[in-house]
Amino acid sequence: MQKLLFISMWILVSGNSFSQNIAFNSTELYPEGVAFSSKNNTYYVSSMYYGKIGKVDVKGNYTEFIDDADLVSTVGLKADDKRNVLYVCISDPGVSTKTNPATQGKLAKLAVYDLTTGTRKFIADLGALNPTGGNFANDIALDNEGNIYVTNSFSPIIFKITQAGEASIFTTSSFWKGDGFNLNGIVYLPEGFLLVAQSNTGNLYKVNIKQPTEITKVETKAIAGADGLVLGKKNELLVISNIAQKVFKLSTRNNWATANHTQEIATVNTFPTTGVYVNGNFMVLNAKLNELFDPKAVKTSDFMLQQIK
Secondary structure, eight states: OHHHHHHHHHHHHHHHHHHTSEEEEOTTOOOOOEEEETTTTEEEEOOTTTOOEEEEOTTOOEEEEEOOTTOSEEEEEEEETTTTEEEEEEEOOSOSTTOOTTTTTTOEEEEEEETTTOOEEEEEESGGGSTTSOOOEEEEEEOTTSOEEEEETTTTEEEEEOTTOOEEEEEEOGGGOSSSOOEEEEEEETTTEEEEEETTTOOEEEEESSSTTOEEEOBSOOOTTEEEEEEOSTTEEEEEETTTTEEEEEEOSSTTSBOEEEEEEEOSSSOEEEEEEETTEEEEEEOOHHHHHOTTSOOOOEEEEEEEO
16 A cells, blocks of 8 residues: 555656646747746747747647748747847748748848737848858847847857847957857846857857957856856856757856856757746757758657756
8 A cells, every 4th residue: 555655656746747847839840949928927939940939838838929921040039028028039040941042141130029919029130230241140138228139150249239129249259250050048147247158169158248348268168069048046057058968057156257067967859959947947948950950850840848947
């Protein structure tokens, strides 16, 4: 009897633990970015393949939210509950149903939509600021004044966009040159700086908001394939590696001059990209983009927000 009770309790606990992951389905969606609105208690996911924006509720029900002809591949997302808007990175890496030779590797825009209705407010053309270089608008950070920062993975640039839609090159650095994907995940810290990940080297960099040419490398172990960055509790950062298919927790004692690795956890599915911090837990998007970029791969429709406690 005690043994049966123990087994029943183990099944219950295991089931509850597993249920914290949010599995959702949408035909060949391949979402690269995720945002969370605490006001709406809703996740928003992008689509590298269709360019659409969808909503996922806490039970894993997916519904289409935005279908805009100007969205080629949607990448990084950021929900801004204060202003009731959703920021969306638009690019064309060549794997979308809307891919075009004129935009592939050149397109970089930031679109802003009403978080409730999905109505478009404006689009800022970031690629026009870098007409002779490669462009891939990837990830988004938002500072306390409402300024938006977007990484360019194909050129060593961070863009800045105001709430009025005025775009500029915020900073650039020779640190961020090289083959393949360079700048990727980005977060803002209220102490007045950005942290940004460089995928091809696995390095993290710290950028001063007030003096954007002041860029320093965070002294820590490199994480190959560093993709999204997610801030947790104070002095805690999650770095997601799409190559290692793991997430790495980092901590600091000196305002990110240096950082220590405190934990690493494998993801359930392939090619994790980014995540959000919700109710004290990290929710990491298992995007499976390896299937999309491999023309021979079988395409699937099941994706997951994996809880990392």
